[in-house]
Amino acid sequence: MLIDTYGRVATDLRVSLTDRCNLRCTYCMPEEGLQWLAKPDLLTDDEIVRLIHLAVTELGVTEVRFTGGEPLLRPGLVGIVERCAALEPRPKMSLTTNGIGLKRTAAALKTAGLDRVNVSLDTLRPDVFKTLTRRDRHQDVLDGMAAAREAGLTPVKVNAVLMPGLNADEAPDLLSWAVEHDYELRFIEQMPLDAQHGWKREGMITAGDILASLRTRFTLTEEGEQARGSAPAERWIVDGGPHRVGVIASVTRPFCAACDRTRLTADGQVRTCLFATEETDLREALRSGAPDAEIARIWKLAMWGKKAGSGLDDPSFLQPERPMSAIGG
Numbered sequence: 001m002l003i004d005t006y007g008r009v010a011t012d013l014r015v016s017l018t019d020r021c022n023l024r025c026t027y028c029m030p031e032e033g034l035q036w037l038a039k040p041d042l043l044t045d046d047e048i049v050r051l052i053h054l055a056v057t058e059l060g061v062t063e064v065r066f067t068g069g070e071p072l073l074r075p076g077l078v079g080i081v082e083r084c085a086a087l088e089p090r091p092k093m094s095l096t097t098n099g100i101g102l103k104r105t106a107a108a109l110k111t112a113g114l115d116r117v118n119v120s121l122d123t124l125r126p127d128v129f130k131t132l133t134r135r136d137r138h139q140d141v142l143d144g145m146a147a148a149r150e151a152g153l154t155p156v157k158v159n160a161v162l163m164p165g166l167n168a169d170e171a172p173d174l175l176s177w178a179v180e181h182d183y184e185l186r187f188i189e190q191m192p193l194d195a196q197h198g199w200k201r202e203g204m205i206t207a208g209d210i211l212a213s214l215r216t217r218f219t220l221t222e223e224g225e226q227a228r229g230s231a232p233a234e235r236w237i238v239d240g241g242p243h244r245v246g247v248i249a250s251v252t253r254p255f256c257a258a259c260d261r262t263r264l265t266a267d268g269q270v271r272t273c274l275f276a277t278e279e280t281d282l283r284e285a286l287r288s289g290a291p292d293a294e295i296a297r298i299w300k301l302a303m304w305g306k307k308a309g310s311g312l313d314d315p316s317f318l319q320p321e322r323p324m325s326a327i328g329g
């Protein structure tokens with residue numbers, strides 16, 4: 001098992017398939033100038049499948065989430081999903097995506113064995129979308145989500161980040177829309193993980209702000225600790241149910257004590273936390289011919305050293321060198 005010194009067990013593996021993206025969300029990437037990982041540094045499809053195989057057969061991982069960058073840009077995605085679906089025990093598999101291209105790939109991903117998707121959408125207004133992501137692709141995202149729902153990649157969860165001066169007033173509209181379309185909406189507090197280091201604690205839209213805004217239109221009832229388990233989203237029942245809304249308050253209500261994540265970057269580094277400042281190289285071990293037992297030992301040792309918390313509430317907090325797009329969000 002991937003256990004740490006605080007007794008937490010990592011069963012949820014986040015795999016970044018690429019650091020590249022076809023959007024440029026302001027809270028994630030600069031307009032241009034971001035240095036991409038070099039192709040030879042990226043894990044190959046075979047290397048990724050080997051590590052996931054090891055994680056589910058030897059290390060107790062039960063859930064795999066593919067992410068990035070934009071994972072739909074990875075040419076081998078469907079094949080990777082298909083091969084992971086054949087593993088014993090079969091992990092639950094989901095994908096976090098900006099939705100562009102999902103219209104084309106949703107059915108193939110479902111057939112390959114993907115269980116679910118999380119699609120990111122921060123606004124219902126095409127003009128705001130264009131400002132926020134620096135690309136005019138709003139309709140493509142909406143089409144991608146609908147295709148995912150039709151393909152049965154459900155529940156389709158929608159991730160939204162609210163930014164001051166841009167979409168901060170949209171929480172109730174986003175929730176009305178999500179309820180109407182049967183999507184499960186989750187707001188994510190903006191975190192200091194942008195490549196340009198532009199995050200400011202002052203002025204960020206907090207979970208408290210989001211809930212206050214939602215309560216102007218909806219009655220929200222807390223689901224409670226038990227329902228949450230190790231999930232990062234605290235959830236509220238909307239107007240008596242059945243719909244729910246989640247808030248992932250990594251900054252103002254961190255959930256580190258219940259964290260069950262381990263992360264693999266596209267270039268084969270294990271990260272114990274989004275905010276970790278250290279990484280452990282598995283790619284070198286893979287490419288130098290290490291047997292599975294040795295790779296498992298390195299992975300376990302890395303997780304054993306996982307810190308108690310993200311350190312976000314500590315005045316000496318340092319933003320990790322890698323941005324969210326390179327870590328895998």
Ligand code: SAM
Nearest residue numbers: 027028068069070096097098120159190191329
């Ligand atoms: N490109 C895919 C997408 O956008 O869904 C997957 C990768 S993206 C890094 C994963 C999630 O991280 C998205 O929901 C995105 O909104 C979120 N994200 C990116 N930068 C963030 C930040 N600084 N704070 C909070 N969430 C962020």
Ligand code: SF4
Nearest residue numbers: 021023025028069098
């Ligand atoms: Fe791309 Fe996702 Fe980052 Fe937006 S949040 S720039 S879609 S990786």
